Amino acid sequence: MNAGAASVRAVEPASAVSSIAQRTPLDPESREWLAALRGEGVMRDEAIGRLHALLLRASRFEVARRRPTLPHLRGGDLDDIATEAADDALVSVLRRLEDFRGASRFTTWAYKFALYEAAVKLRKRAWQGREVPLEPESWSVFSSAAAGPDAEAEQSELVAAVRTAIDDALTPHQRRVLVALAVNGAPIDVLAERLGTSRGALYKTLHDARRKLREDLSRRGLDVTEEP
Amino acid sequence: MNDRHDLDDAIRRVLGPAEAELGCDACFELLDRYVELEVAGADADAAVPGLRAHLAGCPACCEEHDSLLALVSGERSG
Numbered sequence: 329m330n331a332g333a334a335s336v337r338a339v340e341p342a343s344a345v346s347s348i349a350q351r352t353p354l355d356p357e358s359r360e361w362l363a364a365l366r367g368e369g370v371m372r373d374e375a376i377g378r379l380h381a382l383l384l385r386a387s388r389f390e391v392a393r394r395r396p397t398l399p400h401l402r403g404g405d406l407d408d409i410a411t412e413a414a415d416d417a418l419v420s421v422l423r424r425l426e427d428f429r430g431a432s433r434f435t436t437w438a439y440k441f442a443l444y445e446a447a448v449k450l451r452k453r454a455w456q457g458r459e460v461p462l463e464p465e466s467w468s469v470f471s472s473a474a475a476g477p478d479a480e481a482e483q484s485e486l487v488a489a490v491r492t493a494i495d496d497a498l499t500p501h502q503r504r505v506l507v508a509l510a511v512n513g514a515p516i517d518v519l520a521e522r523l524g525t526s527r528g529a530l531y532k533t534l535h536d537a538r539r540k541l542r543e544d545l546s547r548r549g550l551d552v553t554e555e556p
Numbered sequence: 557m558n559d560r561h562d563l564d565d566a567i568r569r570v571l572g573p574a575e576a577e578l579g580c581d582a583c584f585e586l587l588d589r590y591v592e593l594e595v596a597g598a599d600a601d602a603a604v605p606g607l608r609a610h611l612a613g614c615p616a617c618c619e620e621h622d623s624l625l626a627l628v629s630g631e632r633s634g
Contacts, residue, residue: 386627389623389626389627390623393623393626431586431588431589432588432589432591432592433588433592436588436591436592436624436628437588439588439624439627439628440584440587440588440620440624443620443623443624443627444584444620447616447619447620447623451616480560483560483563483564483567486567487563487567490567490570490571494570506570510569510570510572511566511569511570513569515615515616516580516614516615516616517616527580527581527616528579528580528581531579531580531614532579534572534613535572535577535579535613538570538571538572538613541570541571542571542574545571552571552574553574
């Protein structure tokens with residue numbers, strides 16, 4: 329086990345990042361990118377133009393991957409989203425330039441900002457105008473599946489215990505977040521925006537809720553140490 | 557058969573990963589390194605512990621991981 333593994337105990341150990349993402353020597357291409365972007369005048373302007381083109385390629389890649397799930401959006405809308413994502417990613421990359429540690433190529437590091445921006449925008453568009461159900465009103469997956477012919481007694485017992493644990497072991501906020509994300513399948517960015525919080529904070533709530541459920545199920549004698 | 561698989565999936569989504577995991581912010585910070593190790597055929601899970609578990613518990617981060625992996629893999633192979 330390395331030093332990073334020791335610090336990964338629960339969700340959101342920010343300290344784990346610094347121990348894992350150590351600064352490493354830059355490859356020549358990444359060094360060139362950084363020198364140009366930290367430069368001045370025409371050299372910097374030209375590098376920013378190349379960076380925007382790179383980010384636009386990544387955001388268009390993401391849009392193309394998700395296009396089959398967004399039949400209501402037209403080509404023009406999708407291209408606008410890709411451009412906005414590249415614009416926002418450019419701002420993020422330039423703002424965080426000093427955070428680049430050389431743990432990957434510069435282009436891979438930059439791509440993730442464009443993919444993230446495009447993915448978040450597309451999830452929000454897909455849920456635009458749709459309500460995010462926060463209450464346990466749609467247990468259909470659990471109830472219909474539990475009643476199915478293949479649902480075995482052990483599994484039915486686990487489902488019943490999970491539903492009881494959700495009702496008994498969680499705070500109202502944890503229950504709403506868990507139901508919205510893990511039962512109803514709402515995207516985490518969409519819920520974060522509507523609750524006025526961040527993806528990271530919301531995932532922490534989800535993680536805490538899951539931990540409480542597992543603890544509650546263990547107390548009831550159910551084995552939840554492995555994946556179902 | 558589908559009933560049982562649907563139910564397994566539903567339980568997995570609710571309970572999340574059993575092992576220790578990173579959060580979304582740490583996942584984003586380390587994702588580029590993790591993907592490059594994967595593309596290189598190295599042991600990404602040993603180098604970045606907790607990230608694979610997070611991908612199993614967070615559909616959004618998982619989608620972004622899959623996209624970055626596809627993009628970088630495509631470039632390297634093309």
